[in-house]
Structure formats: structure tokens, C-alpha cells
Amino acid sequence: CRECNEVADRRSVAAVVKEGDWLCPECNFANFSRNQSCLKCKAEGPKRTSMANVEMRKGDWNCSGCGFMNFSSNKQCKQCRDPRPKRQLEPGEWECPSCDFLNYRRNTVCKKCDCKRPSESNNHEDDHSWK
Structure with missing residues (x-):
């Protein structure tokens, strides 16, 4: 390495693995996440998550x-x-006029930017029938 001027065995140096990278189950070749099939043996890569499965x-x-x-x-x-x-807001929820963050009723200031909650007349809250 450059710091200690020693030569390292390349096999002992760990490669940086990023999220989504995968090892081929057929030949054990390390593939990048963008590869749909193994670059070495052409075996099919892992199935991609469809948007229907994303919560x-x-x-x-x-x-x-x-x-x-x-x-x-x-x-x-x-x-x-x-x-x-x-946005379809639940009763009492409010959007911050400064940063557009969606806040809960209990928040008197925006949880993202600390902007003060707008007055209730601008907020169209329910008619306080819960009192």
C-alpha cells in the first residue's frame, strides 16, 4: 500500500461490494447490480423487484x-x-408552507425546517367537534 510501501497479495484485498451487486450461482463471478446476466458464464442473474412489490x-x-x-x-x-x-390530507395534517413537508396535527412547528404551523383558518382543520 502507499502508506507502508508494502506489496499486498491481490487475492487478499477485498473488493468494494455495492448494494445490488451479486455473485453468480453457477461460476461464482462477482457481477455489478446492473448486469442482468453473468458477464463470465452468461447465467441469468437475480430477479428484479417489480414496482408492484414495492411498499x-x-x-x-x-x-x-x-x-x-x-x-x-x-x-x-x-x-x-x-x-x-x-395531497389528500388526513384531518389535522398540514403541509409546511416553507418546505412542503407533511406534518401531523400534533406538530406546532414543521419537523423538517421548524417553520411555524399556519393558522387554523388557513389549515382547514375540522370544526373541533372533538372537544
Whole structure:
């Protein structure tokens, strides 16, 4: 190595493995995640996860234009750039006017940027019939 001026055996140096990289079950060749089949023996690689199997979290949205699944923080589709549709908020939830973060009723300031919660008249909360 450069620090100690010693020559290392190349077989003992561990390769950096990134998420999604895979070992071929037929020949044990290390493949990058982008490889759909083994570069050495051409055996089929692991099955890809389809979007139907991906669990969406609160606020995530599917683009009505192209069907791409976007994270809640995306203001426009990452694939086709269509704008995010208006969010369907649960009673009491509010969107931060500063950073667009979706906050719960109990939050008096935004959990992302500490912006003060808008007044209730702007927030269209329920009529406090819960009192």
C-alpha cells in the first residue's frame, strides 16, 4: 500500500461490494447490480423487484402521466416531470408552507425546517367537534 510501501497479495484485498451487486450461482463471478446476466458464464442473474412489490409509504404517489412511483418529497415526477397532484390530507395534517413537508396535527412547528404551523383558518382543520 502507499502508506507502508508494502506489496499486498491481490487475492487478499477485498473488493468494494455495492448494494445490488451479486455473485453468480453457477461460476461464482462477482457481477455489478446492473448486469442482468453473468458477464463470465452468461447465467441469468437475480430477479428484479417489480414496482408492484414495492411498499409505498405515506405521501408517496404514482404519476398519473407515466405511472412512475415517486417519493412524497418529490414535487414533480422524477421520470416525466409532471407536477405532483394535490395531497389528500388526513384531518389535522398540514403541509409546511416553507418546505412542503407533511406534518401531523400534533406538530406546532414543521419537523423538517421548524417553520411555524399556519393558522387554523388557513389549515382547514375540522370544526373541533372533538372537544
